[in-house]
Amino acid sequence: xxxxxxxxxxxxxAVDHAAAWVVAVNARPRIAASGVHxxxxxxxxxxxxxxxxxxxxxxLSDGRTVxxxxxxxxxxxxxxxxxxxxxxxxxxSFAEPGSLKVGHVVLQVGRTGSAGHSASFGVVSTIVGPxxxxxxxxxxxxxxxxxxxxxxxxGSPLVDSQGNVVGLNTSGLLRGTPxxxxxxxxxxxxxxxxxxxxxxxxxxxxxxxxxxxPSALGGKLDPPRRTGxxxxxxxxxxxxxxxxxxxxxxxxxxxxxxxxxxRDLLALLAPERGPARGRSCAAASLHRASARTRGCGRQxxxxxxxxGRDRDQRARGDQGVHPRRARGRVGP
Amino acid sequence: MATKGFTLVExxxxxxxxxxxxxxxxxxxxxxLGVDTTGLTPADIAPAGTLRVGSLVLAVGNPxxxxxxxxxxxxxxxxxxxxxxxxxxxxxxxxxxxxxGPLGDAAGRVVGVNAMILRGLAAAIPSxxxxxxxxxxxxxx
Numbered sequence: 001x002x003x004x005x006x007x008x009x010x011x012x013x014a015v016d017h018a019a020a021w022v023v024a025v026n027a028r029p030r031i032a033a034s035g036v037h038x039x040x041x042x043x044x045x046x047x048x049x050x051x052x053x054x055x056x057x058x059x060l061s062d063g064r065t066v067x068x069x070x071x072x073x074x075x076x077x078x079x080x081x082x083x084x085x086x087x088x089x090x091x092x093s094f095a096e097p098g099s100l101k102v103g104h105v106v107l108q109v110g111r112t113g114s115a116g117h118s119a120s121f122g123v124v125s126t127i128v129g130p131x132x133x134x135x136x137x138x139x140x141x142x143x144x145x146x147x148x149x150x151x152x153x154x155g156s157p158l159v160d161s162q163g164n165v166v167g168l169n170t171s172g173l174l175r176g177t178p179x180x181x182x183x184x185x186x187x188x189x190x191x192x193x194x195x196x197x198x199x200x201x202x203x204x205x206x207x208x209x210x211x212x213x214p215s216a217l218g219g220k221l222d223p224p225r226r227t228g229x230x231x232x233x234x235x236x237x238x239x240x241x242x243x244x245x246x247x248x249x250x251x252x253x254x255x256x257x258x259x260x261x262x263r264d265l266l267a268l269l270a271p272e273r274g275p276a277r278g279r280s281c282a283a284a285s286l287h288r289a290s291a292r293t294r295g296c297g298r299q300x301x302x303x304x305x306x307x308g309r310d311r312d313q314r315a316r317g318d319q320g321v322h323p324r325r326a327r328g329r330v331g332p
Numbered sequence: 333m334a335t336k337g338f339t340l341v342e343x344x345x346x347x348x349x350x351x352x353x354x355x356x357x358x359x360x361x362x363x364x365l366g367v368d369t370t371g372l373t374p375a376d377i378a379p380a381g382t383l384r385v386g387s388l389v390l391a392v393g394n395p396x397x398x399x400x401x402x403x404x405x406x407x408x409x410x411x412x413x414x415x416x417x418x419x420x421x422x423x424x425x426x427x428x429x430x431x432x433g434p435l436g437d438a439a440g441r442v443v444g445v446n447a448m449i450l451r452g453l454a455a456a457i458p459s460x461x462x463x464x465x466x467x468x469x470x471x472x473x
Contacts, residue, residue, distance in 0.1 A: 008388035008438035011406060015386030107386065116411030119386045120423055148423055150408060150453060 010161060011107065011121060017163030018109040019117040021092040024059040025068070025082065025155060027052055032059065034110040034156035035082070036168065040091050043082040044190060045155035047073045048172040050080045058082065060089045063114045072193030076137035076201065077185060078172040081193040092157065095164040097183045100143065102127055107159050108145075108169055108178075110152025122147030122178075133173055136201060136266030139185045143167055145178040153178065202269030205238020206231050206245055210261050213250060225252040227260035341367050344400070355469035360417055361447050362462060364469040375434065378441035380460045385410055389422050391446055391454055393433030403430075408453050419455045420444045426454040 025035040025045045033049030035058060043058055050056070056068045066084050073080035100106075101124065108120045122145055129141035143158065149171055158167040158180040167180030192199050208229040218225045228250035234241045245251075251259060254268045341351045351367035383389075390404045405424035412419045422435060426449050435444040435456040444456030 002439065004388060004438040008386075011388065012384035012386035016384065019385070109385075115413070116409065117385060118409035118421070119406060120408060121386070121406045148452070150423070150451065 014107055014159060014161055014163035015109055015117070015119045018092075018107070018157060018159045018165070019111070020061050020090050021165075022061060022109050022111045022117055022157060023089075024111040024113055024152075025049065025056070026059065026065070027056045031151055032112045033154055034112065034152045034169075036155070036157045036165065037084075037086050037089055037091050038186070038190065041083060041086045042071075042091075042190070042194065043068065043084055043086075044168060044186060045080050045082065046168075046170045046172055047075050047078045047080045048170075049154050056082060058084050059111065059114050060086075061111070061117070062089060064088070065114065072197040074137070074189055074193065074199045076133055076135040076199070077139065077181065077189050078133075078170045079168070079181070079186065079189045079193070081190050092165045093163075094183060095160050095162070095166045100124060100127070100160070100166045100182070105161050106145065106147065106166065107161075107163075108147055108153060108156050109159060110150075110156040112152040118150065118152055120148050120150060120153070132263055132267060136263075136269065137199075138267075139181065141182045141185070142173065143180040143182065144174065145169075145180060147178050149178050203239060204265075204269065205235035205240040207233030208251070208262055208265070211250060213252065218252070221252065225258060227258060228252040229259055229262060229265060339365065341365060342399075343372050345371060347371075354473060355465075357465060359415055360457065360461065360465060362445070362457060362465045364466055375442045376440065377459050377463070378437050378439070378443045380458075383407060383410065383420070383437060383443045388438045389420075389424060389443065390436050391422070391424050391426060391430055391433060391456075392436065393426075393430035393446065405454075412450075412455070414450070414455070417461060418458055419447070419450070420458055421450065422454040422456065424454040430454075 021037040023035045023037055023043055024032040025043065026032045028049060028051035033045055035043045035045035038044045050070065050073060053070050056070060057065050058068045059065045068082040068084045071081040071083050104124045106122060106124055109117055111117045124143050125146040126144040127141055128144060129139065131142050132138050154170050154172060156169045157165045158169050160166050167182050168186050169178065169180045171178060173179050189199065209232055211228055211230045213226055213228045231245050231247055231249045231251065234245055234247060253259060254265060257268060259265050339351050339353065341349045349367050351365040354364040354366040356363040385407050387407045388404065389407055390402050392400060392402050394401070403425045405422055407420060408423045409421040412421050420435065420443065426446060430446050431448065433446050434442045435446055437443050442459055444458050445462055446454055446456045448455050
């Protein structure tokens with residue numbers, strides 16, 4: 001049989017195979033996002049495409065639309081997990097974890113309604129990792145893809161030439177470019193969201209910008225510091241606010257470790273480092289033209305959901321440390 | 333197509349032939365031209381239902397005045413509807429001048445007529461829609 005025809009049939013077979021567990025997730029106005037029926041009764045999609053927490057429905061491959069409840073979401077890995085009654089449609093079948101390599105041919109299979117599914121085709125361009133996402137999650141790998149993004153990309157599965165799932169696609173982690181989270185990350189986050197509803201991450205509540213500390217000031221600290229993060233916004237009702245951080249303070253160290261970039265701070269707040277309660281941070285009060293090392297008080301980094309404006313932020317896994325750089329618009 | 337009346341057709345054999353507009357339908361964005369087809373091979377049309385999401389497709393056309401340029405990709409979606417017509421969406425690069433040209437499958441059979449670029453994708457009118465339009469035009473003539 002002709003090679004081109006065989007390739008064409010193989011691609012279409014892989015798409016057909018995967019389409020059975022691709023769903024549409026109706027959780028925002030206008031266009032639905034894709035999702036994957038990952039385990040029986042459990043759907044995974046991207047966090048940034050879930051814009052409401054009530055009245056979410058999911059459209060299955062057989063055309064039925066069923067109600068869904070949000071089990072949890074994590075802004076740092078851009079994942080959200082829903083519960084549905086998945087009887088009647090199969091759950092995903094997976095490739096061997098760790099089998100995906102640069103250059104492997106991959107397909108993205110999406111669904112944005114009851115009319116049918118869609119697909120894009122490309123290759124794995126680079127595998128990055130270990131890597132810390134821009135919101136502070138540590139992930140072991142991220143697949144960068146040479147593949148076109150169209151409606152239904154985020155939340156859709158990345159599948160191999162057999163139609164088996166190798167990752168979960170998102171445009172929300174690499175400045176709008178096509179990427180996919182590996183199975184290990186999706187499964188780990190899904191386990192945490194299904195049991196606890198969120199991933200506990202340390203929360204500070206400030207907006208920061210990296211700065212160079214003038215030597216006249218930084219030199220007076222013990223030990224001397226040359227880099228820091230200037231506080232440009234403070235949520236008064238947050239651990240940072242109540243601990244005494246003010247606008248124009250420059251955080252130079254947390255737990256005696258220098259910080260030069262927002263990522264350094266996020267790393268020090270990470271759940272893998274243990275509970276964040278009681279951490280100390282050293283801030284130089286630049287606006288008073290003096291440098292003193294002062295503790296930020298007993299920073300009670302709370303890791304439980306609490307009432308008030310911050311609850312939703314923490315429920316989403318948002319650490320309340322916002323780097324001031326243009327984030328751009330996350331796409332489909 | 334802006335002109336009604338006479339138009340010129342340049343097939344692959346290098347000839348230049350006059351053609352008449354026999355029928356045109358703005359809603360389906362299709363037109364039938366009557367032309368002397370002596371010596372020309374008619375298109376090999378793919379049977380309905382053989383094209384699937386993921387199938388390889390290629391677009392042949394005259395973008396920017398080049399002739400016989402080919403771009404390839406896969407079928408992105410088969411369930412797109414626009415103005416009550418079904419469209420094939422393909423992840424294929426289309427440029428001005430591709431309109432009216434064929435979308436072919438891996439065997440070189442025509443699966444559609446390229447009509448426009450929609451959300452960055454090539455949108456083609458499926459062959460069965462084209463066949464119905466041509467039959468209607470022939471009956472009316």
